[in-house]
Amino acid sequence: MIYVLTPERNAIPSNEYQYIDSIEFIHSYLFEHQPSRIAVDTETTGLDFIDDKMVMFQIGDLDNQFIVDTRYHKIDSFRMYLEDTDITKVLQNAKFDYKFIKQASGIELDKVFDTMLADKVINGGKEMPSGMDELAPRYLNEWISKSAQKSFLKHRGPFTEEQIIYGAKDLIIPLRLCEVMIPMLKEKDLTYTASLEFAACLAFADIEFNGIEVDKELWLKRADQTLEDLKTCETEMNTIIETDPFFKEFQDPDKQLDLWIPDDQISYVNIDWNSRKPVLEIFNKIYHGELTSLSKDVLGTLEHRPPLIRAFMKYKKLKKLYDSYGPSMLDKLKSDGKIHTHFSQVLTTGRVSNSKPNMQQIPADNSFRNCFVCSDPDWVFVSSDYSSQELCVIATLAKDPVWIAALEQGKDLHSVCAALVFGKKWENAAEPDCAFYKLGEDGGYENKKCECPGHKTLRSGVKSINFGLAYGMSEYALSDTLGISVPEARELIETYFKTFPSIRATLQKFGDYGKRHGYIMTMPPFKRKRYFPKHKYIGEDSSISGQIERASKNTPIQGSSADMVKLALVKIRKYIKRDQVPVKLVMTVHDQVDTIAHVDYADTWRDKLTELMEDAAKTIITNGLLKAETEVSRAWKK
DNA sequence: CTGCGTAGCTCG
DNA sequence: GTACGAGCTACGCAGG
Numbered sequence: 001m002i003y004v005l006t007p008e009r010n011a012i013p014s015n016e017y018q019y020i021d022s023i024e025f026i027h028s029y030l031f032e033h034q035p036s037r038i039a040v041d042t043e044t045t046g047l048d049f050i051d052d053k054m055v056m057f058q059i060g061d062l063d064n065q066f067i068v069d070t071r072y073h074k075i076d077s078f079r080m081y082l083e084d085t086d087i088t089k090v091l092q093n094a095k096f097d098y099k100f101i102k103q104a105s106g107i108e109l110d111k112v113f114d115t116m117l118a119d120k121v122i123n124g125g126k127e128m129p130s131g132m133d134e135l136a137p138r139y140l141n142e143w144i145s146k147s148a149q150k151s152f153l154k155h156r157g158p159f160t161e162e163q164i165i166y167g168a169k170d171l172i173i174p175l176r177l178c179e180v181m182i183p184m185l186k187e188k189d190l191t192y193t194a195s196l197e198f199a200a201c202l203a204f205a206d207i208e209f210n211g212i213e214v215d216k217e218l219w220l221k222r223a224d225q226t227l228e229d230l231k232t233c234e235t236e237m238n239t240i241i242e243t244d245p246f247f248k249e250f251q252d253p254d255k256q257l258d259l260w261i262p263d264d265q266i267s268y269v270n271i272d273w274n275s276r277k278p279v280l281e282i283f284n285k286i287y288h289g290e291l292t293s294l295s296k297d298v299l300g301t302l303e304h305r306p307p308l309i310r311a312f313m314k315y316k317k318l319k320k321l322y323d324s325y326g327p328s329m330l331d332k333l334k335s336d337g338k339i340h341t342h343f344s345q346v347l348t349t350g351r352v353s354n355s356k357p358n359m360q361q362i363p364a365d366n367s368f369r370n371c372f373v374c375s376d377p378d379w380v381f382v383s384s385d386y387s388s389q390e391l392c393v394i395a396t397l398a399k400d401p402v403w404i405a406a407l408e409q410g411k412d413l414h415s416v417c418a419a420l421v422f423g424k425k426w427e428n429a430a431e432p433d434c435a436f437y438k439l440g441e442d443g444g445y446e447n448k449k450c451e452c453p454g455h456k457t458l459r460s461g462v463k464s465i466n467f468g469l470a471y472g473m474s475e476y477a478l479s480d481t482l483g484i485s486v487p488e489a490r491e492l493i494e495t496y497f498k499t500f501p502s503i504r505a506t507l508q509k510f511g512d513y514g515k516r517h518g519y520i521m522t523m524p525p526f527k528r529k530r531y532f533p534k535h536k537y538i539g540e541d542s543s544i545s546g547q548i549e550r551a552s553k554n555t556p557i558q559g560s561s562a563d564m565v566k567l568a569l570v571k572i573r574k575y576i577k578r579d580q581v582p583v584k585l586v587m588t589v590h591d592q593v594d595t596i597a598h599v600d601y602a603d604t605w606r607d608k609l610t611e612l613m614e615d616a617a618k619t620i621i622t623n624g625l626l627k628a629e630t631e632v633s634r635a636w637k638k
Numbered sequence: 639c640t641g642c643g644t645a646g647c648t649c650g
Numbered sequence: 651g652t653a654c655g656a657g658c659t660a661c662g663c664a665g666g
Contacts, residue, residue: 480653
């Protein structure tokens with residue numbers, strides 16, 4: 001039966017539901033039945049937890065569903081159930097309801113089963129829609145309509161019968177989905193992954209809820225500087241066109257006759273440097289029509305780049321910075337003046353993405369990142385990141401003794417690898433004050449990154465391989481990135497793998513596994529699965545085999561790293577809640593977690609945060625190889 | 639004018 | 651044909 005708690009009642013009685021007079025009715029039912037699993041849902045006037053309002057709160061089991069009209073009734077008394085870690089709350093997209101519930105009552109949901117995330121875990125890598133209207137037919141063979149959802153937008157007066165039935169269905173469907181999904185997760189050995197996602201989604205919800213502040217003045221000052229540089233750059237290009245007879249045909253003979261513009265500022269050119277067609281036309285006067293792209297990769301490989309091309313490359317970079325990370329960013333501020341980004345959880349490898357805005361792609365340059373601040377002077381940023389996370393994962397997967405030793409001793413891995421790969425060539429490139437060959441306290445070489453020109457070239461080549469490894473790199477790709485010939489790249493890779501045979505073997509093992517089974521896993525205990533839907537066409541399309549091979553090499557590395565950060569977030573959230581410390585989660589970017597903490601607690605928290613991050617790392621890198629570095633600062637930083 | 643795909647850029 | 655995983659913005663084209 002459906003029970004509705006509301007003062008606004010429909011005149012016509014219904015067989016589908018009945019009204020109740022007090023919240024005690026619901027509590028006595030819950031107390032009597034002591035359910036270990038209940039469904040929870042909310043209906044709201046929109047998607048924005050700050051400006052929109054919760055109008056309906058639903059809680060119940062398969063037998064009875066209770067609907068609370070939150071326009072008239074508070075939900076605070078449900079805290080004992082919602083925060084109880086022995087009662088599983090079943091929700092579809094828990095993060096959404098979490099934010100509205102927390103906004104309305106301060107209650108922080110705990111212990112959830114999220115049917116949307118469960119589906120994404122079950123179908124890892126398949127990129128299927130996970131809305132409830134998709135899940136119901138797929139798992140329950142039942143068709144549902146979400147049309148009633150929108151009816152809450154501007155709803156006034158009593159809930160309609162349709163709305164009440166819809167509200168109850170939003171409890172029943174997730175509960176039934178949960179019943180079907182649990183055995184599926186068990187059968188696929190994905191219960192650990194699912195539990196991790198369920199717990200992590202609460203941390204992501206906290207980050208979205210807490211938001212992050214922007215120093216608007218500083219941000220606009222930064223943007224102004226970019227705009228100024230942009231104009232300088234444009235003038236520079238125009239001047240070249242104007243003064244070089246070679247570009248005569250692109251000059252504009254009908255110069256603008258504007259009385260108000262000083263004579264020396266009147267331009268004889270009128271080129272839209274943002275439009276690719278005219279720009280290509282101009283550049284092809286230089287390159288005889290051979291140029292087809294204006295990307296920095298193509299322009300960057302041109303030999304003897306003329307000043308015009310150089311200026312254009314700079315122009316494009318600045319334009320991108322201004323358009324994407326200029327004043328438009330301030331449009332993303334919500335009514336509370338903060339940025340509340342939106343996370344998408346469980347992408348193909350297990351990483352998360354970020355949108356509206358994407359905080360993960362804010363330029364790494366701290367002149368941008370430092371604009372994200374904490375305006376309360378009593379609070380500071382405490383940020384922690386894993387040092388060389390993916391390289392540590394590779395070293396662990398391959399059990400490579402050289403890599404492990406280098407990372408353990410804090411040496412520069414790229415330099416150490418380069419020295420081994422190049423041998424004599426590396427030794428001979430040493431300059432007098434080489435940091436690589438500086439003697440340490442133990443009498444051995446320190447093997448730090450140095451400034452010798454020869455070493456820098458060799459190191460960057462090996463560095464490209466070290467990172468490229470994680471991408472299933474080919475000799476073609478390497479020749480591209482390094483600007484060397486394909487045979488040269490092939491030889492470099494061959495030498496590299498001869499030096500590190502265990503790494504070659506490990507990657508090959510993953511590539512073969514993915515091609516044979518059609519899926520690949522992250523490291524235990526996580527064992528997240530990524531399926532390759534295209535695997536069934538592996539015989540028909542020759543490019544697919546390569547794609548699967550590369551993704552199979554990459555996923556254990558990228559995915560295990562992502563799993564680790566999610567576990568760290570779970571541990572951090574748990575600690576903050578359990579010990580009630582003055583700390584808030586505010587951001588996470590792949591291998592980094594950002595919090596703000598009360599300044600009096602900051603130093604203690606710095607150590608604790610480091611410990612929690614490293615604890616999470618130890619679940620897969622058991623020897624403690626992977627360290628976290630934590631810093632206290634006034635603003636967000638790389 | 640609006641919608642959509644692509645190119646090119648940003649991050650790890 | 652040739653590096654993994656993402657999102658955002660502008661351009662350029664198609665259609666009303």
